[in-house]
Amino acid sequence: MIPLTYYLILSTIVFTIGLYGIMTQRNGVRLLMSVELMLNAANINLVAFSSHNNDMSGQVFTLFSIALAAAEAAIGFAILLSIYRMRDMIDVDNINLLRW
Amino acid sequence: MLNKSINATVALLFFAVVALAVVGTSWAVVDELPQNVDDQSNIEAIGVLVFTQFVIPFEVLSIVLLGALIGAIYIAKGEVEQ
Numbered sequence: 001m002i003p004l005t006y007y008l009i010l011s012t013i014v015f016t017i018g019l020y021g022i023m024t025q026r027n028g029v030r031l032l033m034s035v036e037l038m039l040n041a042a043n044i045n046l047v048a049f050s051s052h053n054n055d056m057s058g059q060v061f062t063l064f065s066i067a068l069a070a071a072e073a074a075i076g077f078a079i080l081l082s083i084y085r086m087r088d089m090i091d092v093d094n095i096n097l098l099r100w
Numbered sequence: 101m102l103n104k105s106i107n108a109t110v111a112l113l114f115f116a117v118v119a120l121a122v123v124g125t126s127w128a129v130v131d132e133l134p135q136n137v138d139d140q141s142n143i144e145a146i147g148v149l150v151f152t153q154f155v156i157p158f159e160v161l162s163i164v165l166l167g168a169l170i171g172a173i174y175i176a177k178g179e180v181e182q
Contacts, residue, residue, distance in 0.1 A: 013120060016115040023111065068161070078171070
């Protein structure tokens with residue numbers, strides 16, 4: 001049986017990679033990718049605790065969290081698309097006007 | 101380049117803090133994972149749970165997904181050629 005701390009270390013590693021990605025990426029699409037990475041790290045934690053405490057509700061909640069991550073990614077890409085259509089670039093540093 | 105190294109150190113510090121916290125605490129877990137042989141990947145148990153205990157969140161989730169995707173399509177549609 002894989003002890004719980006290995007899962008938690010793995011999810012911390014994945015979360016750190018996502019965090020580093022968010023801090024350094026300038027492209028909007030890569031930013032959304034690292035957000036997804038952080039979300040999946042949280043899902044790993046959820047499933048690990050759910051299976052180790054013999055309670056199924058954590059794994060069911062992970063399904064809901066994955067579905068919501070999909071909806072959020074769809075909205076994020078739609079916004080990026082409309083920004084690209086207006087400004088011909090999705091460089092996150094240059095998008096600073098709330099109203100253009 | 102300096103910016104990247106600052107980000108890397110921040111990420112590594114975050115990792116160190118959380119990893120120490122994870123290793124430090126003693127998790128009260130069952131020592132032998134309960135394996136019921138017939139439902140090895142517990143898909144059956146998840147299915148039963150979703151449609152008995154979590155029915156309302158399941159339905160609300162479908163409405164939320166529908167709304168989100170319709171919104172995404174509307175945002176991405178852009179200017180219709182008038």
